[in-house]
Amino acid sequence: MPKVLISDKLSDAAVQIFRDRGIDVDFEPGFGKDKDRLLEVIGQYDGLAIRSATKVTEKVIAAAGNLRVIGRAGIGVDNVDIPAASKKGIIVMNTPFGNSITTAEHAIAMMFAVARQIPEASASTHAGKWEKSRFMGVELTNKTLGVIGAGNIGSIVIARALGLKMKVITYDPFLSEERAAEIGVEKVELDALLSRADFITLHVPLTDQTRNILSEANIAKLKHGVRIINCARGGLVDEAALAAALKDGRVAGAAFDVFETEPATDSPLFNLPNVVVTPHLGAATTEAQENVALQVAEQMSDYLLTGAVQNALNMPSVTAEEAKVMGPWLKLSQHLGNFIGQMTDEPAKAINILYDGSVSEMNLAALNCGVIAGMMRRRNPDVNMVSAPVIAKEAGIKVSTTRQEQTGAFEGYIKVTVVTDTRERSIAGTVFSDGKPRFIQIKGINIDAEIGEHMLYTTNNDVPGIIGLLGQTMGEGGVNIANFTLGRSVKQGEAIAILYVDDAVPEPVIRKLEETGKFNQVKPLTFDVA
The missing domain is CATH 3.30.70.260 (ACT domain)
Known part of the structure; x- marks a missing residue:
């Protein structure tokens, strides 16, 4: 019987799922903050279910002699050493879409809060004051909302904002014009968004490209009186520069749920009267907590009992039988996509994938996921084999697949062609008899x-x-x-x-x-x- 440790707080229903599936489970929510105790017991378990408190370090993984799967209830896996887990053959799963609506709703709530100064007004009234004239707010209707990042969460925010009769513009280099039209937004460059938006909300991952996207220089370009909301990731905004802009009135207000250093016990944004702050509550609703807990329990149970893999960050979603044959080809598919991703800076309109010979008889859906995930991982480190097709669809990227019988000297090969507004770029590769992938053609x-x-x-x-x-x-x-x-x-x-x-x-x-x-x-x- 597989044995699972739950070392963070998960719902009782999630615990019951493991038990109903015949898995021996220990619910010890205090172990996540007790490193020594976790190290002492982790060797007993086949699975580890966590949230954000447990830090699955290389040291923990080294002590986990029987561990086969780590399940993160939520999307962020900063607390898991994925390379160390991969080297040891431990699958790392997350629940990439369970928090989307909740986080989007929190961003909208924060926008209302900063627009109407609700926290300050509440504190004043609780203190027995009646300062009605002090808390003059602004309406959201007809204001321009600038959304930085129009992916899964960003697109939900856009839909809600349009329902509030806001004008929405978005900066997302990888959003196609077709997708922008479909979701009803105007796609603009970053400088245009900064100069036009009355409210700005961020919905991008923290990468080398997005770190300090609202830098001191970019904050200087903002429209006077703008209000800024960040419920995405700490580090996207220069907090000190923003604090200065809030003090001198260039920025009218800000609402932050995330900070560069967390837990945040100090920040330049703290104690400013025009700033609303919350302690990373984006995913903190009953529904979201329940959804991600149930999802991770089902995923881990499926893997431990049947070998099925879902939402894995370091392994594709294929059956155990397929993995033996497809493993090298899956690796090749990711390399091909990764090459294209590193070489292409403009948004893709289409990805055309040709499978020739023996590889054309394999699980092409999984191979397609490998190509797409490899291509997108440079810009979004949270992407995985499961979320990649969804993200591609949201970005308006059309993926087409062609099978053909063997046509050349190779028993099989994969050719990937990416189409943008200005060019096409292609690369092909194969797997040699030694199981090693090779590039065999670039640009023809x-x-x-x-x-x-x-x-x-x-x-x-x-x-x-x-x-x-x-x-x-x-x-x-x-x-x-x-x-x-x-x-x-x-x-x-x-x-x-x-x-x-x-x-x-x-x-x-x-x-x-x-x-x-x-x-x-x-x-x-x-x-x-x-």
């Missing part, structure tokens, strides 16, 4: 490239001296080349090189190559080859 140019964690991709006109220039520059920069692949369209036409290197190529080396004037493109790439 045939190659044979081994895939490594760190790579460098260049394009140039086919002229003498490029190999020597690359080798010399990399050598002078202390970069060791493990594998070097070349290809060209025709003699003196376009040529490409793809290098597999031991370590990430330093920025000065990239700049030095660009400054030679010999290359049309120099692009460092990274791949998850674990």
Whole structure:
């Protein structure tokens, strides 16, 4: 009988699901905050169900000799060392959509609260004051709401705001014009949103691209009197710069549920009269807590009893029988998508995936998920094999699949073509008999490239001296080349090189190559080859 530990607070109904499914479960909600006790007992369990309090560190995973699955009731998995879990063969699951409505509703509630100064007015009235003239608010009707990030939660906020008769504009580089029209918003650039919006709400993950998206410089571009709501992630806004803008009146108010450091015991935003703050309550409703708890209990039970995988961040949703055959091809599908994602900065309109030969008889739905997840992971680290198709659909990306019998020298291959407003980009790959995936074609140019964690991709006109220039520059920069692949369209036409290197190529080396004037493109790439 599988044995599960629940180390954080989950609903009684979730506990009962495990028991009804014949799983031995220990409900110990205090263990999440007791590191020593967790380390002492974790070796006894096949499954660990958590929320945010339990920190599943590399040390915990090392002590978890029998652990097969970690289930996070909620979307965020910052408290789980996923690479360590993957190396040990432990599946990490989450519940990516259980909190969406609740978080969107909290953002709307915070918008009302800051517009009408409800917390301050409540505190004043409780104190026996009657300061009616002090709390002059503003209406939401006919105001312009700027939504940064129009994904799952952002699109729900948009629907609610339109129902409130607000004018909605959105900044989301990966939202297509077709999808924007479908959900009834105007797609704009970030500077336009900053200058036009009366209210701004953020709904993006925290990545290198979104960190401090409301920086001091961008806060200076805001429309005078704007109000800002952040129920997404701490670190999206420069809190000190915003506090200064709130004090001098450039920003009329702010409502924050998330902070750069949590638990937040201090912040530049605290104790300002025009700021509403809550302690990360976005998912804190009875319905959301129940939904994610029940969902994670069902998912973990299915895996422990039948091997079925749902909402896994480090394993595709395929059966155990399929996984043996498809494993290398699933890895290849993610590499192909990841290559496209790193090479493409504008929003995709369509992804066309061709399956040739033996791979065309496999579970193409799972392989499609691998391509889409690989492509989107650079911009959204929370994406997984299950949520990727939903996110692609919300972004208005059309995914098409073509099967064909073997047509070339390879027993099977996958070719991915991404279409944007201005171009098409394609890459193909196969799996060799040793089980290792390879890139075999880029932009229609045939190659044979081994895939490594760190790579460098260049394009140039086919002229003498490029190999020597690359080798010399990399050598002078202390970069060791493990594998070097070349290809060209025709003699003196376009040529490409793809290098597999031991370590990430330093920025000065990239700049030095660009400054030679010999290359049309120099692009460092990274791949998850674990």
